[in-house]
Each structure stands twice: as structure tokens, then as C-alpha cells.
Amino acid sequence: MSAPAPAPGKTPKSPFLLLLSVGLTLALLVAAVIVTVSLTGGHDARTGAAPDAGGACRGSNVTLHTVSQRFRLKLPDDAKDLHYLAHSGGLSGEYDLEMRFRTTASGLQHFLAGSGLPKLSGNVDVLRTGVPEADPCRQDAEGLRHASYAGDQVAGGADHGAYVRGVAVDDSDRARPVVALIAMDT
Structure with a gap:
């Protein structure tokens, strides 16, 4: 018994191509998160941000x-x-x-x-x-x-x-x- 033929106009999906597309999608998602965090400054408040004039470090929300x-x-x-x-x-x-x-x-x-x-x-x-x-x-x-x-x-x-x-x-x-x-x- 042989595998069913693909529907007209569709090509069969290779497991390799499926894994490759999932991997590329994850890589793009990670890259997008890294770019977003770097542009918005979403890193830890204690990692090099100079204090304001009153001495508050970036990330302080209390006086x-x-x-x-x-x-x-x-x-x-x-x-x-x-x-x-x-x-x-x-x-x-x-x-x-x-x-x-x-x-x-x-x-x-x-x-x-x-x-x-x-x-x-x-x-x-x-x-x-x-x-x-x-x-x-x-x-x-x-x-x-x-x-x-x-x-x-x-x-x-x-x-x-x-x-x-x-x-x-x-x-x-x-x-x-x-x-x-x-x-x-x-």
C-alpha cells in the first residue's frame, strides 16, 4: 500500500523543511524580543543606569x-x-x-x-x-x-x-x- 498522493497543486512537506521553518520562526522571535528590550531599556535597573539628581536609580518608584x-x-x-x-x-x-x-x-x-x-x-x-x-x-x-x-x-x-x-x-x-x-x- 502506498502513501496517498498529495492534493492537486500542493507539494508534500518534508520534515526537514518543517523543522527549518520552526527554527527560523523561533530565531526571529528571539531577535525581536532582544531588539524591543534594547530599544525600550527594559534591562535590570541596577546595571549601569546613572542616578537622577536626587540619587534615585533608574527603576525606583518610591521617594x-x-x-x-x-x-x-x-x-x-x-x-x-x-x-x-x-x-x-x-x-x-x-x-x-x-x-x-x-x-x-x-x-x-x-x-x-x-x-x-x-x-x-x-x-x-x-x-x-x-x-x-x-x-x-x-x-x-x-x-x-x-x-x-x-x-x-x-x-x-x-x-x-x-x-x-x-x-x-x-x-x-x-x-x-x-x-x-x-x-x-x-
Whole structure:
């Protein structure tokens, strides 16, 4: 018994041609996605986008004032080179924050004490969150060379929900330490 003859005017489809057409279609689809993402800037907000004049990294949708109040952070008046990435509706809860700034020795003490953060330790295990980025806006930012760490977990209260905070401080230049912080709702 032989295979049925194709209908008049139609040629039989080869499995090779079918696979080739599916492969080309997938390749064109992937290329279209890559072009669309590159033209719309849909890459991760932390991969090289410079902060705006207020220090917000691309992708931030919450003000620094809002997240500072939420996570009870008292930023020093002398904070310089401030960069932050703040999200509302983050993965872990209502707010997520990554922040970096440079300050003075007295500004660092003001920040730690005013924010109620525990004493710094050389042990990274004191962090309750992931290790803070050296700079949330720049993928290729210089890392923290001589870091000390502090972290806490704050239980929810009548006026706030529960959250965690982790801070790394590079004091290789003791007069101008660099502070990197990550905080998120739990």
C-alpha cells in the first residue's frame, strides 16, 4: 500500500523543511524580543543606569523620604554620592530598598545610632538580608574593600509592619566611610 498522493497543486512537506521553518520562526522571535528590550531599556535597573539628581536609580518608584521613614533610617546631613533603588510592591513585601552613600565619621555614627542599627561587626553573618551592593546603580562599581556589617530584624508594631535591614560599611578611609544598605519588608 502506498502513501496517498498529495492534493492537486500542493507539494508534500518534508520534515526537514518543517523543522527549518520552526527554527527560523523561533530565531526571529528571539531577535525581536532582544531588539524591543534594547530599544525600550527594559534591562535590570541596577546595571549601569546613572542616578537622577536626587540619587534615585533608574527603576525606583518610591521617594527616598518614603523609604527612609518606612525603614526608620536617619540619614546624615553630610551624606554625599547618595544612590538608591527603592521599589514599592517588591517581592518580599510593600517596600524594598538598596542604598549607598559616603559620609564622615561623625555622620556614620549619627546614621547608625539614629537608625537604631546594632554595633558594626567584622562578621558578615550578622546580616539579616543579602549583602548590600557597593552601588545599586552601577554594575561595575568599586566594591567595599574593608567592610564591617550590622543587621537587624524589626518586628511589626502598631504603626509599622515587620522588616529587615542589613548594612555594610567600608571604613578603609576612616574620614569618609562608605555605607551600603539593603532593607525590605518581610
